[in-house]
Amino acid sequence: MASSFRKERWPVTSRTLILLIPFVVIAAFWLLSRYEAKLGHDPTHKSYWERNGMVLGLTFVGLVAFWTLFLVTLPYLYMVVESFHPKLPPAQRGGPNDFLTIAQYKSFVISPTDNEWNWIHMSNFTYSIVVSALIAFLNLCICYPLAYYMAQSGTPQKVRMLMLALIVPYWINEILRAFAVRLLLASKGLINQAMMGTGITDAPIDFLGANAGMWIGLSYANLLIMIFPLYNAIESLDKNQIEAARDLGAPWWKIHRDVVIPYAKPGIASGCTMVFMLAAGSLAAPLFLAGPQQRWFTMTVYDFFFQAFNWPRGSAYAFILLAACITFVMVMLRLFKVKLGEAIR
Amino acid sequence: MSAGVELDHVTVKFGNFTAVNDATLDIKGGEFFSFLGPSGCGKTTILRTVSGFLDPTAGQVRIGGQDMQGIGPNKRPTALIFQNLALFPLMTVAENIAYGLRVRGIDRTTRRRKADELLDLIALKGQGDKLVSELSGGQKQRVAIARALAVEPKVLLLDEPLSALDLKLRQHMRTELRAIQQRVGITFIYITHDQGEALTMSDRIAVMSDGVIEQVADGKQVYDLPQTPFVASFVGENNAFTGTVSKVANGAAVVDTPFGALAGLNPKALKVGDKAILFVRPESLKIGKGGSATSFVSTVESVAFEGNMTHVFLKGASKKDITVTVGRHGGAKIPAQGEKSTVHYDEAHGLVLPEGKMARD
DSSP states (O other): OHHHHHHHHOOSOHHHHHHHHHHHHHHHHHHHHHHHHHHTOOTTOOOHHHHHHHHHHHHHHHHHHIIIIIIIIHHHHHHHHHHTSOOOOGGGTTSTTOOOOSHHHHHHHBOTTTSSBOHHHHHHHHHHHHHHHHHHHHHHHHHHHHHHIIIIISOHHHHHHHHHHHHGGGGSOHHHHHHHHHHHHSTTSHHHHHHHHTTSOSSOOOTTTTTHHHHHHHHHHTHHHHHHHHHHHHHTSOHHHHHHHHHTTOOHHHHIIIIIHHHHHHHHHHHHHHHHHHHHTOOHHHHHHOOSSOOOHHHHHHHHHHTSOOHHHHHHHHHHHHHHHHHHHHHHHHHTTOOHHHHTO | OOOOEEEEEEEEEETTEEEEEEEEEEEOTTOEEEEEOOTTSSHHHHHHHHHTSSOOSEEEEEETTEEOTTOOTTTSSEEEEBTTBOOOTTSBHHHHHTHHHHTTTOOHHHHHHHHHHHHHHTTOTTOTTSBGGGSOHHHHHHHHHHHHHHTOOSEEEEESTTTTSOHHHHHHHHHHHHHHHHHHOOEEEEEESOHHHHHHHOSEEEEEETTEEEEEEOHHHHHHSOSSHHHHHHSSOOEEEEEEEEEEETTEEEEEETTEEEEEEOTTOOOTTOEEEEEEOGGGOEESOOOGGGEEEEEEEEEEEOSSEEEEEEOOSSSSOEEEEEETTOOSOOOOTTOEEEEEOOGGGEEEEESOOOOOO
16 A cells, blocks of 8 residues: 555654754754854853853753743644644554645635535635734724823823723733623623613614624723834834924824824834734634624634544644734735834834 | 014913013014023923913913914914924935925925925935935934925024034034025024024024023123123123122222222112122233222132133132133233232223122033
């Protein structure tokens, strides 16, 4: 059989191979640094080991290596490998049916069960991306005035109070917050009760079904992520620039259009990027607050991992989401002429 | 088109602090008018009140006869040049200059033409497409002026715009500013703590101290006939002799000072027995014996040779020395350190003023 033949030719599986990559990279860098040290030898320069001693030196190296390798790099690499394998029961892993394949990625476009277009997953995916982008924009609209107030016009005491009011809700767990929003918006929730009690409406409004809860939850969860980059950017703007524009005859909205927003663009880009990424990748808010019509794409990923136990397809879907998000962000940065370095500053 | 600026009993308070106290002034259209005073004297507050960033607590600001109460800085016929210039770093030079026109909705070609005209005026022809960061300090300065002139203000307000430049450039820009003002013919209101700038450029100067306008006059009068001890001691170097008036006659007065009776002009008509300060400028003092009430003796503390002149420092009544400035061809023999020296002056160069606040050194 062809596959068993392949197995004999390649005693090293793709899983072990990929796990070697980081070590190869580390070894390459180490050799490179040795070479450079020899090239530009500086007798006054003390080596890393001379400066820190053996015990401390090993501790630092060990901790950093543990963090970057075992907690960050290897799990991701493992998921990448997994996404290129078929779903198999544990007994068959490493067996003759365990070969490299792009079937999991293909299944996102063409459903493997009926060979038709996989509209359900593709629409979930598009929906998540579009709504995340809109959430980022909505958040920008909410946070820009707040950040401007905090950075330029508020008195220090008021700014401190506002900052506290913004941070304190984040002491509460995200799931609790999501449930609180649910309690407010439910058919028999506080808002509906109040509206019916005062006679504004006769029947309860289905806020949750209309996804209002999800929008609120996602925006609220990422409020601080947007405010702080904006605040940082606007805060360093010289007040005289604003006054100069005003003195030259600009009404307030032109001051923002021509002076403040161009100056704060890196902050805006950074805030929008992070909110977009976090919204697209969030699970709790859509899970607890979304209506029944549309599923958030992360829920699909989650289901593959924990309902269908199809880790390969789950990882493939997760990487599709990741790649799409990164592409989207890059395109947007390009479009608004922001350098990546500025956005992550 | 220029317009006059009138301050009518303007008072500006921040909480309990009075930044400007009852300022009344009439700045004529087309005038180069300076506010001169040490930092914290309220001159910037006046400028911000005229430009509209501050509202007076009491009193009225009128520009071209029109009350400015409730009119924002973007609606006033003034343009302000900031101390740090506040050019927009993300715009090109031409965009900076034409920004005021852009917010007025003027089309791109007209804007560009106007910017080019102004670039010509400030001798930066063809540099409109550069970024502000590519310009030198003096060039940025001129761009800030052009940006303000582009909106055709009736009054140009300048908040110590030369303070960030080095000495040579500063002196050059003084002449330049004066020339630009005469070319465009609008009212310039200039804020400075540098008396050299105020004296060389201004038609008239208002000397301020602690929120109060001490004197308004042209440069020569401010220097020759200061009205208060503050002005006498703040503008230029001056020697002060405190004492009591002992005799008055024919517009002159004699003051009993620690150096004996010394005479000077008495423009404030002080009476015998009044506490007074006699001021004599260092260049008015001469080595050698003179009249009885216009000469005195003191010990030479030190001598400083400066090339075109020599300063002789005599022991004063207080900690502060008496300075005698001898010109290059003053004729007199310069006394040595430790010698007793007699100095004299012309009575017309002594000035007796009522006792009052002096400038801090």
